[in-house]
Amino acid sequence: MASDILIMDCVATNRIVLKVKLLAAQYRVRPCATLGEALEEIEVSKPDLVILDTCSETEAVLDAFRTLKATPETALIPVIATGGFTTPRDRVLALEAGADDVLTRPFDDHILQARLRSLLRARDARLELQLRDGTRSALGFAEAAGSYVAPARLVVASTHASVADGTEALRPRLANTRVTHLSCDQLASDLRAAAQADVVVLDLRQGPFDDTAFYRLLSDLRSQSGTRHAAILALLPPDAQQAAAMALDLGANNVVTAQVHRDEIAHRCAVLLKSKREADALRRTVKTGLEAAIIDPLTGVYNRRYALPHLSRLSQESEASGRQFAVMVLDLDHFKAVNDQYGHAAGDEVLQQVAGRLKDNLRAVDLLARIGGEEFLVAIPHSDAAHARRTAERLCALIGEAPFFVGPDRQELRITMSVGVSLNSVDDASQVFGSVDEVMSAADGALYAAKSGGRNMVSLGAA
Structure with missing residues (x-):
């Protein structure tokens, strides 16, 4: 529209x-x-x-x-x-x-059109931030703003030493901001000099203006992970109108070609710093929203929403490699009695401690997820039956052999866990069989067998 x-x-x-x-x-x-x-x-x-x-x-x-x-x-x-x-x-x-x-x-008409596009893009980003903040508040995810604000970092790259001397006046005009000066050649040769900068000022008002080098530097700043989110202010010679329009479309947030007072530079930097903080907040909001969608808030491990697609990817990888993967369904024994006798707060503490023990005793490549009230799921890639059983028995002993301590008085509790294990099947030609649903169903059946067999034990099923 x-x-x-x-x-x-x-x-x-x-x-x-x-x-x-x-x-x-x-x-x-x-x-x-x-x-x-x-x-x-x-x-x-x-x-x-x-x-x-x-x-x-x-x-x-x-x-x-x-x-x-x-x-x-x-x-x-x-x-x-x-x-x-x-x-x-x-x-x-x-x-x-x-x-x-x-x-x-x-x-200039090109400058006008480029500025319109740039300002409208920035407006859309701020509207999205405002919308997400409202949604987070409605969902109860909003947190009070912290009183501490980390110092901002401003990097000024200039083509002439006297220009750098002039931009030194920015320092007292920008509170809580660290200002670093370097030459454009230094920045172009090593973009790490501007890594994690909040605002980069490219001051090209003096000396011969090379538009090709300028475009390359802008593109490099936007393509590198350490600088792609930095706000960019370009100060260009008055006759660089075409370059100014191109710069806005290449990713510069602000471009000035007129004769400017140092107060204008400081003001533009302050506005860009504010916008950068808003953009950072938007990215954190997206990250937090994604984490909220896939992380169990009580235990900090993955939830069912994440676990099932992960199992599908494991199944695809298994079919490609011809190697099995194991799925374990782990369920705490008589957990309802813990909630009834000691309260749900104590039960929550037990779940958190169980998740911590399991996570500390699995590899980074293994998946741990909470898929129900007291039910967890573990997926182990590239595993055979013997390895899966040993791992399940180790986890089972890890829960049952050491006590849990809950509540302000650190009351001691003994908890055991039953484990059902299943692997997808593979024939002599390394052909893998068994869908994710079949493997999960077999693991659930094995868990039922472990519960029926006396609990605090491991049972192995087959898809």
């Missing part, structure tokens, strides 16, 4: 030209002649992006920026300020008021 862009400019010619350019790029456009008209339009229907001219009603427009960013319903809408900006300080005032970017007239 085409993005909806609202533009406000008191000059009719500017509105018409900008509208034609945006319509040609397949955007939906709402032109407004006055700030009041624009604010009414925003109130009626929230646009995806706003472009406001600052040449007329300058103070009122800056106030509008502040209001839009302070209002929850419009805070995430990207705002571009356009105008003459006769001094570098004018640009800073617009940015500090809340504009996400500033474009000095006359602005």
Whole structure:
């Protein structure tokens, strides 16, 4: 669906030209002649992006920026300020008021289109973060924010020593931020110098500008694991308009080609640092969500949702290699009596300790999952019957021979475990038989035999 862009400019010619350019790029456009008209339009229907001219009603427009960013319903809408900006300080005032970017007239069409794409991508990422945070809160996964914020890391790579001296002024303007300076050649030859950086500033305003080398450096920063998530600010010469547009599409978060005040650089870095932290939070949210989907929250081992697809992959690998795998179903004996006599909190402690013992005595390649209340599953690749039985007997003894201690008074409990073991079958030609369902069913049958045979024992079945 085409993005909806609202533009406000008191000059009719500017509105018409900008509208034609945006319509040609397949955007939906709402032109407004006055700030009041624009604010009414925003109130009626929230646009995806706003472009406001600052040449007329300058103070009122800056106030509008502040209001839009302070209002929850419009805070995430990207705002571009356009105008003459006769001094570098004018640009800073617009940015500090809340504009996400500033474009000095006359602005290059390629730059405009690239900035629109970049800002809309960033808006979508922030909307996703907000949505996921809301979902996490609704599910009860949200946690209070910690009071400690680790220092941010800013890496400034420049083409000229005097430029680095100028960016040294960023240090006092960015609180809780470590600033590292190096040359562009140093960064290009060893990207590890910027590993784990939150923001990388590429300052290419002085010296001969090599666009090919610049594109290569941008691509390398985005392709390496240590730098791909860093925010990138490129400071380019005024005549590098085409390179600036290309840089935004190659992954730079922000590009400046105009003469800028050091306060503008510091402000842009601060905004990028904030956005980087939000993006990091989004990735952590995704990771936490995935873990919540496949990890048993009580014991910290995998759950049934993860275990069954894992068994399917083991079965496919077994068919390809001609080697068997073993499945064990482990069930704690008389566990209901533990909950009834000592309480569910004590039962939970026992389950956690059982999971810990099992995990500490299995290989990294083996699978351990909790698939029921007191039932666990172990899958062992490349195993024969003798190896599977020895492992099951060792785990069974591991639970039954050492006591468990639960509760604040560390009360001693004795728990035993029954184990059913099954392997997929293989013939003399190394042909593997037995589906995952058949192997699981055989392991369940073997567990029933172990329970019927007196518990605290191992029984071996066959798929």
